[in-house]
Amino acid sequence: MSTRRQAITLYRNLLREAEKLPSYNFRMYAARKIRDTFRANRTINDFEEIDRQVANAKQNLDLIRRQVIIGHLYTADKLVIEHKKTLRPDC
Amino acid sequence: MQKIFGRLQSRVLRSSTNGAAFIIRQESSSATPAPKFAATSKEFRARQVRFNIKNDHMQGRPLYLDAQATTPMDPRVLDAMMPFLTNLFGNPHSRTHAYGWETEQAVEKGREQIAQLIGADPKEIIFTSGATESNNIAVKGVARFYGTKKKHVITTQTEHKCVLDSCRALENEGYKVTYLPVQENGIVDLKQLEATITPETSLVSIMTVNNEIGVKQPVKEIGELCRARKVFFHTDAAQAVGKIPVDVNAMNIDLMSISGHKIYGPKGVGALYVRRRPRVRLEPIQSGGGQERGLRSGTVPAPLAVGIGAAAELARQEMDYDKKWVDFLSNRLLKRITSALPHVIRNGDPEQTYSGCLNLSFAYVEGESLLMALKDVALSSGSACTSASLEPSYVLRAIGTDEDLAHSSIRFGIGRFTTVEEVDYTADKCIKHVERLREMSPLWEMVQEGIDIKTIQWSQH
Structure with missing residues (x-):
């Protein structure tokens, strides 16, 4: 698989996995962080550096998977703003 | 405090309806039609209910904007x-x-x-x-x-x-x-x-x-x-x-x-x-x-x-990334609040500061009542260690903040996991409640009339 395809697959998997984080704040942060990191690293040409970043992303993907499990084991209520969308819009 | 307020209000309302009923009964023999009183009572009720936040019940956990007290573990x-x-x-x-x-x-x-x-x-x-x-x-x-x-x-x-x-x-x-x-x-x-x-x-x-x-x-x-x-x-x-x-x-x-x-x-x-x-x-x-x-x-x-x-x-790895985000959110919060509300004072130096800690004084609003009203946002008026006491913060007193402004300060703590949505929600709620509390306040009324509060000699009875 070319590195480009590999990177895109990783990016999609990371975002998909981050979407499952139950905590609103962690979920939002993960999505933002993944997007910004991939965007910032888009122009890297050095193959060694690419390999390092890909390995890093793989590690983070595993990490997010573990944290999704832990997060679902000890859930808390949703935040006000997560509920808000279904409630009256004026408050 | 909200409870007390609600109770007081209901008492006022009850006595007013009783009063109206009494008057109606008395004047029933005369030609004055009853609906007039009903209308005034309704008006009165509307005016009273305007400040009431008893029914502003929100579902869900409060937002966390107190990053100086502690932060969630990454x-x-x-x-x-x-x-x-x-x-x-x-x-x-x-x-x-x-x-x-x-x-x-x-x-x-x-x-x-x-x-x-x-x-x-x-x-x-x-x-x-x-x-x-x-x-x-x-x-x-x-x-x-x-x-x-x-x-x-x-x-x-x-x-x-x-x-x-x-x-x-x-x-x-x-x-x-x-x-x-x-x-x-x-x-x-x-x-x-x-x-x-x-x-x-x-x-x-x-x-x-x-x-x-x-x-x-x-x-x-x-x-x-x-x-x-x-x-x-x-x-x-x-x-x-x-x-x-x-x-x-x-x-x-x-x-x-x-x-x-x-x-x-x-x-x-x-x-x-x-x-x-x-x-x-x-x-x-x-x-x-x-x-x-x-x-x-x-x-x-x-x-x-x-x-x-x-x-x-x-x-170490994310200092720059976090700093950019926190700066962005902090500016957004400050701008949103100060563009909507007059008489908001930022405590501490505006330049030599860590932007994730925003300490604002809302003049003519009592800080504790604002914190109570903003119960769906986790905020603090100062350090967590002293948040149990109602004394104004010694830090604010040390920088020469007036007693009344020190009582009306709120600290907004922004961190790595704070989102734009949270900041906007907090700012809007804050604006809404500061306006509400100010409208209730006789001091605010006097300020609107152009009276300098500091010149008033408060007599003690």
Whole structure:
């Protein structure tokens, strides 16, 4: 698989996995962080550096998977703003 | 308080309807039609209900905007800690078996990660239970060790309670302590500091970033001054490490306190940096097995040490990324609030500050009532340690804030995990409730009429 395809697959998997984080704040942060990191690293040409970043992303993907499990084991209520969308819009 | 208000209101309403009914009955014989009274009663009710927030019930947990009190633990930190909370349970000081070796290695890695963040040598880092303990060890330890020759300590009035209380304890032991006042922007006056240092002085303790108003002290300049005058310089950097660049060598810091749970690490762990060259000596507070160079006896909690190490490593990697985000959110919040509300005062220097700590005073609004109204946002009027008391913050009093403004201050703490949505929600709620509370306030009415509140002589009955 070319590195480009590999990177895109990783990016999609990371975002998909981050979407499952139950905590609103962690979920939002993960999505933002993944997007910004991939965007910032888009122009890297050095193959060694690419390999390092890909390995890093793989590690983070595993990490997010573990944290999704832990997060679902000890859930808390949703935040006000997560509920808000279904409630009256004026408050 | 809301309950009381609601009850009062219902009483008012009830008596008014009774009154109306009574009048109606009396005048029923005359030609006046009854609906007129019903209308006024309705109007009256509408006016009363306008301020009522009893039915503003919100579902869900409050948003968290109190990053100065504590921060949520980063999932990446938890991930690093998990093995040491489960299978790798050894005592890091056990030298005779593999359980000890593996945890010792992890603890040393954590030490290295902290050292890297602040530009120190790993040997100079001591694990403690938190910044409070670090501050105690630093202030009391140095003062007592050099106490036979030097009996003077300098600190500022805006320090955290644990530094001030340690100094109070030293005073009881016969030391002289100078509590330097700060300027109106919250920053210490270097000339005044220089004038206060005497040959008797052993330690200067000034915090890097204030926990209530977010003001950054000129640590580099203070460090230079202290080095030139051969006085040890301790700084409480619990709110600064990992958020702004700190380098102990460039800033000539001799001792520095670090907290784990303010940098998205675990609670119950902190670190103290103690310089080795030139050597800073201190008298340990805790006696025991002589761990941590004999300065802090007691088994190092391996999972927590790993956690604070991982948090420090992350903070180092993401300092710029986090700073950009926090700056962006902080500006957004400030702009949104100040563009909608007049008479909002920012406490502390607007330039020399950590933007994640935004302390605003809403004039003519009582801070506690605002906090109560904003119950779906976790906020604080000052430090968590003093949030149980209704006294205005001593930090705000030290920077010369008027009593009424000090009572109306709220601290917004923004961090790595705060979102735009949260900031917007908080700002909108804040604006709504400040307007509501001001409309209820007779003081606000007087201000609208152009009366200067300060000129009023309040008589006491």
